[in-house]
Amino acid sequence: MRFVVTGGGTGGHIYPALAIARGLQQRFPGCAIMYLGTNRGLEADIVPKAGLEFHAVRAVGIKRSLSLHNLKVPWEALAGYREARKLIRHFVPRAVVGTGGYVCGPVMLAAARLKIATLIHEQNALPGITNRILSRMVDRVAVTFEDSLKYFPRRAGVRLTGLPVRPEVLSASRERAREKFCVQENELLVLSFGGSQGARSLNRAVAEALGSLAGRQGLKLLHVTGSGQHAEFMQMIQSQVFSTGLPGNITVVPYMYEMPEALAAADLVISRAGAATLAEITVRGLPSILVPFPYATGNHQEHNARALVSRGAAEMIKDAELSGAVLVKMLDKLLGDRDRLGKMAEASRRLGKPRALDDILDLLEEIIRGKG
Template identity: 45%
Template sequence: MRIVVSGGGTGGHIYPALALIREIQKETRDAEFLYIGTEKGLESKIVTRENIPFKSIHITGFKRKLSFENVKTIYRFLKGVRDSKKILKQFKADVVIGTGGYVCGPVVYAASKLGIPTIIHEQNSVPGLTNKFLSRFVNAIAVCFEEAAEFFPKDKVTMTGNPRASEVLGQDGIKGRLSVGLSLKIPTVLIFGGSRGARPINEAVIKSLAEFGARKYQVLYVTGDAHFEEVQKEVQLVGNPENVIIKPFIHNMPEVLAGIDLTVARAGATTLAELTSLGIPSILIPSPYVTNNHQEKNARALSDHGAAQILLEKELTGKKLVEHIDQILMDDKVLNEMKKSALELGIPDAAKRLYNVMEELVKQKQK
């Protein structure tokens, strides 16, 4: 089977694609892959590092305001479709899967016009422009949130969950804790703002350090590479309590997550998939800087079911952050109820489900 995967722009589109590829490799040994992305996107580095064949096309996203740049984008889209058709024909693709980002637009559209079975995977509760556009042309649509289904043709939608969720299962939480210097004996909260960090979260944590030092739980605080030096300067002024471990980045996040009791994080789709798969309660601080405010809507999909609490960035203070953590981590009943609710929302076999959708499409084409 010859499979083309396309997704880019952010890790939230790329890591689910890689998780799916690994699942397909387990299920189908003779599968061949080609990943189509952009040369300037994160995918060009991340995917090639995984030794997956990679080709690039040139495409940019639409501006939401009227702009001459959108005229250029239409031209790039049409050229991207022509380039994609050429690549797909040369590769002799059996199926094409888009996991999000504007690069999927011309790739998946080209595949549909060539009669190649197509799937899009929507990670968020509110779809982006690209997937809304492609939904008219693809054969199948995989979603991670029930809330997303209403934006698409019902007969095409399957609830699969996020393939990334499957990859955090079976990790050694004890090893994860020890790898970052955490104690095995006391409750632990992980605080992070994504791979690049988030300044408002960092500011709230710095203001909370003294209070954290007086608590009977421990804090693993990930600043993001871009903010680490700045945070360290602030920490030197206020002091670093023994029960607060500060890191710029964590490379073995699935392993570390497996040993965590509570997480404070943004509400990106991949993060939420990992947390629900493991049954980790969360305090979610949605980024207000994303399209359609989709992170807040992602977060509400968890909070409405008791798996998370929401703390909006505009309401975030050091005092409120500590209060929310204390309320959950220092009350076993609350913590256990949230764990149960999170697990009920998790879809641990997400990668397998998406693989099944793909396999069924290919079988239908071959009949």
């Protein structure tokens, strides 16, 4: 069995593609997988380190504003299509899976025209332009959010699968995790983070909120600043009220290597609203306060957040409205109402898709069988 996997540009496209590739290797032992990306995206560095065969093809996106850049798009797209077609014809895969990004355009188009089984996976509640176009050409579409179904044509054969999450997130023991982070049975742990690089506005709000949260009985806060912003965060809080060190109920770290355990131990999460983050939050059944990144393409993080808010699983604070006072007010409202927090957790759990990877692979097998 041979498979081609493609997706590029950002981690939001690459990591789901890698999860699917690992799933294929487990379901079809000994299968060969080729990953197609670009030389400019993060995939050129990440994929070879993951041990997969990697080839680059040309791909370029259309700028939303008037630009001379757009004049070369048709030529680059044609060149990328020819490169992808040549690689696919030589590799002879049983199926091609795409997870988004400009590179999916030429790769998935080439596979579809070669009559190879094709599947695209859309991570966000607001689908990207590339996947919306490709949905009219590929065999099936898998989506993470129910809210994205309306953006695809009915004949696209769309199925709600969810987004694959790391196995460690699913298997982490809450009891052992709470012991690890020294959380007592009657305490609530709030976990806040802004991604591996951190989120400056979220760091600023947490820094402003610490004075109100410090020393609170029954509350622990674990805040992850992001490696690049840790020194700046510590400087912020030292200049305010904590010149002698952090209170015992507050823990601040630059990076959380044990994020699966941290999620397992948490009672409430404060974070951005990337699709992968929300998949992990909901699969653990965690209520959340979401602060969408306002500069994400198409403002898709706000669409992701609203998908949870509308179902009672989360609250949202817009980045422009975020401050320490606003954050404390929201925390007081939620932490002071255990019943509501429990209902939010139930709503989050209902949205979680622990079988996302299996469902995607099942759908892919279904397509392959249909192709004979």
